[in-house]
Amino acid sequence: MGKESGSDGDKDSDDDDSDEDEEEEDEFPVSHELIFKTHERPVTTITLDPSGTRLVTGSTDCTLKLHDLSALTPTTIRAFKTVDPFQTKPSAAAESHSIHQVLFSPLSGGQFLVITANPQARLFSRDGDMISEFVKGDMYLRDKANTKGHTSEVTSAAWHPWNRDRFVTAGTDSTVRIWDVNKRMKQEEVIVHKSRAAGSAGMTRMTAIAWGPAGDGNSSIIVSAALDGSLVMWSGEGPFHRPKGEIRDAHAKDTWTSGLDISADGRLVITRGGDDTIKLWDTRKFKSPLNIVSHASISSQYPTSNIKFAPNSSSVITGSETGHLHILNPATLRPELVTPVTPGSPLITVNWHPKLNQIFTGSANGQTTILFNPNLSTNGALTILSKAPKKRHLDDDPNFTTDMDPLGMAGDTVELGGKPGPTPGSFAARHPTVGLTASGKSRDPRRPHIPATTPFAKSTPDERYVRENIELSSMRDEDPREALLKYAPKEGEKNVFTGAWDKSQPKPIFKDYDSDEEEPDAKRAKR
Incomplete structure (x- = not known):
């Protein structure tokens, strides 16, 4: 009787341990996994x-x-x-x-x-x-x-x-x-x-x-x-x-x-x-x-x-x-x-x-x-x-996929002399050089031309690089005259920068020409 009761107690303790483990697992997000x-x-x-x-x-x-x-x-x-x-x-x-x-x-x-x-x-x-x-x-x-x-x-x-x-x-x-x-x-x-x-x-x-x-x-x-x-x-x-x-x-x-x-x-x-x-x-x-x-x-x-x-x-x-x-x-x-x-x-x-x-x-x-x-x-x-599993499309099977030639024209290939070649009478057979470069590589006419990158172009900074990495580069877009006129005194304001020369500055005197008077020869020669 004691052995049986002891075994029952062991079963109860085992059940309690398993319940505690399950409760611990429920506290943390580890019950399921997805593998990449x-x-x-x-x-x-x-x-x-x-x-x-x-x-x-x-x-x-x-x-x-x-x-x-x-x-x-x-x-x-x-x-x-x-x-x-x-x-x-x-x-x-x-x-x-x-x-x-x-x-x-x-x-x-x-x-x-x-x-x-x-x-x-x-x-x-x-x-x-x-x-x-x-x-x-x-x-x-x-x-x-x-x-x-x-x-x-x-x-x-x-x-x-x-x-x-x-x-x-x-x-x-x-x-x-x-x-x-x-x-x-x-x-x-x-x-x-x-x-x-x-x-x-x-x-x-x-x-x-x-x-x-x-x-x-x-x-x-x-x-x-x-x-x-x-x-x-x-x-x-x-x-x-x-x-x-x-x-x-x-x-x-x-x-x-x-x-x-x-x-x-x-x-x-x-x-x-x-x-x-x-x-x-x-x-x-x-x-x-x-x-x-x-x-x-x-x-x-x-x-x-x-x-x-x-x-x-x-x-x-x-x-x-x-x-x-x-x-x-x-x-x-x-x-x-x-x-x-x-x-x-x-x-x-x-x-x-x-x-x-x-x-x-x-x-x-x-x-x-x-x-x-x-x-x-x-x-x-x-x-x-x-999400439901993605269904396999017929085109996913390479046995049922049709190859495309460089011009986008569909055409099956056949074995010619043990080597794959275009179907006789197809567009690719009648125009063997169309869509190929001089070296024989495929040229897709639908693809736009990409200029070749030269060593000079690699080292030449673009506008964004100059603007972000060169200090004071924004000054290139400023008008120097407008930048100086920002400091010009307004009416009634004191001239801070050049006010010291207001009284001592000599008055310029320019020669006036009458309409009937001829201009100097030197000026006429320049024209």
Whole structure:
């Protein structure tokens, strides 16, 4: 009897545990998943616009993938555009760098920032067109405060919490730079981080940066992490000559702190270090961590592995080397839920969208996963799955597709002597040279002529470049006479500029000619 009652008790306890697990899962949007096979190499960064309709992913394959979530269907889950940030300029056709970070503007969503493994940040429109490329500094200048941009690789960036025109970047040149999106030729502010580590000569690499609201709610703060193990906090609105707070040994020296985030109220900072720890900090007492937990780091292999607060700061999410998503309690840093996403493949980047209430993850196997809950989430993956699968059209089968010749005339091909050729008697057979260039390539008469780009045209600045990047260039369109007459005194006003000569100025006397008097010979000769 006792054994039977004991077994019944075990069953009851098992049922209670399973009920608790189900309740925990219901609290977070992780009950369902939608998989995107976006890249062939590890996904290093994920960003979404504020509305949650445009998804951009970056990878170590040096490309960006743009997805329109509102237009996808269950059978057409793929990117509508692939962008290589370095293929936008012909002069950099052979250059490529892995993508470190992609960040949509948190307010407008009309543009996103791209950070690659080189010294220049790039700004793109939401459709993948490059808007501007920010300047690179002179690497031969010893004083980094006098350079116009980063002199070595940029590792991380962050947007201003409420100013859509400002963002900050951190680089391996031991500087933090604040930029204006409308001024690409020089940064607004330069903060040179002086390392106190022995043997570093005052220089270290900045590994991560975040820009968020301050705890008082009236200003913002910038927090950055460095390779020397330090964690530094500045006031986001200045002054920048000295930090607001600094912790020298926040993490172990010479370990890469890859994850850094600020809570929504600006009172907490979470860091994920390369020393296999996650630490929680209070911005009001920026001296020692509030809590520390052990968590295996993958920053040595994937330096963009991040950690994020939930939109309401009620949870903390991060990935692991085993491919699991960890949802932590922000007070104790203990896991509230651990769920597998890509078992056996490290989970590199995570993003919790506030409007969709869905979690987006990127893994080392090139997979992007959307975790959601139909009862808690809205739009996004739910919109995709609610659509009927796209029906296959007859023209999608290549066996029933008719090829088009250069003039747009349909014609089937036949085998002539073992080689494909035009059908005898067809237009292509009767006019073999029509629609072909001298070298035998196809020429489509419907396509407009595109002028060849010459080396001279590449280096010649256009009107927009002159207007935006050359100071006082607008003076070329001014009338100099009108510009001077602006300073002419009005009637009754004192002549400020030339009033000193009003009394001493000699009166000009000109010779008057009568109508009958002849003009001088010299004047007549000129005519």
